[in-house]
Amino acid sequence: MNNRINSYFEKTVPIIEQNLEKYLTNKNDNGLSNVMKYSLLSGGKRLRPIFTLESYKLFSNGATIEKALPYACALEMIHTYSLIHDDLPCMDNDEFRRGMPTNHMVFGEAQALLAGDTLLTYAFEIIATNNLASFESRVRAVEILSKYAGFSGMAGGQMIDLDSSNNISSLDELFKMHSLKTSGLIKAALVLGYVASCDKLDNLIIKDLEKIADNIGISFQIRDDILDETSNLAILGKKTGSDSKNGKATALKFLTINEAEAVIDNLTNEAILLLEKYYTNDKNDCMLIELAKYLINREK
């Protein structure tokens, strides 16, 4: 299975990266796009845009991905802005990410702040100018992305994370935070793919996609907690053990590693069952299911 996923990544990631780069080429902007590029094109798994493209393929019966690519790229810009801002001294104060100095270590805090702001802003411009999609689709895409990047998602979860008076005292509270902070953009990813595929949306499908994304996001974060505790700089490309050292609640505050692995399995299996409702056609390659499974076993 890993060979199949690896060859899928080898084929798909460069398409996403070429498109991301295209959006930041030939900007007459006094170097701002270079600051953005540094973080946007510094690797990463591109899981969120991949989820968008695969969701689009699922609901559009295997159409070519051009129509969904701008949405996928916009989402990755939002993800990248959040990484740049999270790394700033006033947030997590991280000096390395993916084995490289963080944005503000290279360009300075003010430039990093501005590059994050501009990535966030530009994401919406890219959606609005996606001429392959209908006006209705673009409006829905803006609505979904702003909802899940803002109050009802990533930013809302980040606020809980920041609130040091809010001592997370149960697994439920921790999962609520992950459901906002980490699952938020995965919800956006899957729903954006669906929104790119058609104008008349079925709310039950959106609810299923949100549940799938929620489970994947929480599993992903528990895996991060496990890796943060057990892996090392050479493998992860960032300092490890920093979350527990910073006093941040992780799943391992409430669970043993074995219990945490079991929770990941349960959540992922529930997501896979829901996905199987939609992969009804033999011709489909069930890539979202394979990606969900891949997330269980990743080592970095």
Added chain:
Amino acid sequence: MNNRINSYFEKTVPIIEQNLEKYLTNKNDNGLSNVMKYSLLSGGKRLRPIFTLESYKLFSNGATIEKALPYACALEMIHTYSLIHDDLPCMDNDEFRRGMPTNHMVFGEAQALLAGDTLLTYAFEIIATNNLASFESRVRAVEILSKYAGFSGMAGGQMIDLDSSNNISSLDELFKMHSLKTSGLIKAALVLGYVASCDKLDNLIIKDLEKIADNIGISFQIRDDILDETSNLAILGKKTGSDSKNGKATALKFLTINEAEAVIDNLTNEAILLLEKYYTNDKNDCMLIELAKYLINREK
């Protein structure tokens, strides 16, 4: 004239503020909306949303403003995010704004950063969910706001401002920066009002509105430079003389105060001539012209 403008502000500003507050009411968000509210509802002239509403009235023959209000509020959120981020220690490191402690002085840097990010994100959600406007209008509004808040406007200008190696050596260079950084959101304001009024847009009208906004923005900034040099904390509600002390280029590096006043007059008169092309109906109250004139004479 000032009485008329004052009574106009007294009537219009509360409508904008009520709507801004409405958007941040009943959010179940662990206090994030309170951090946003602190800056969003801390006064200010509300010039940008007022420009949007007046532009809308001009092009919709005096229709009621409900359709344009969400665009106006979204724009003010973008303006407020930019103020919060500009005040941060890594940017201008300002402790006071409008006579009050800045956002990060009250809530902390991380919270201020996040509140700014969320205001920026929420602005696009508010546009996307403006059900009174067509899908096409909403897409155009997102496109305009992201363009003029991003590369081609405010953020692009901020990058020039940050670039300390870029010693601004002429009035032209300084005006180019103001044209991006300050005029950007005023361009957005006027064009958003037009976009709210109809779906089929005339590019010549957009060009005129951009020129009007450019002149108003540059004049506004020169006035700021003059006030920064000549006024004091009691009147402005912020420290004065800080720009020249920080070594930032101001118009007064290249012009005497009298010359600067003459430039403001010229730019404003050019903007008024363009506006008079559109205020052809006697029933119109020419409020954009009065506002442009008001900007010449303001004392804070």
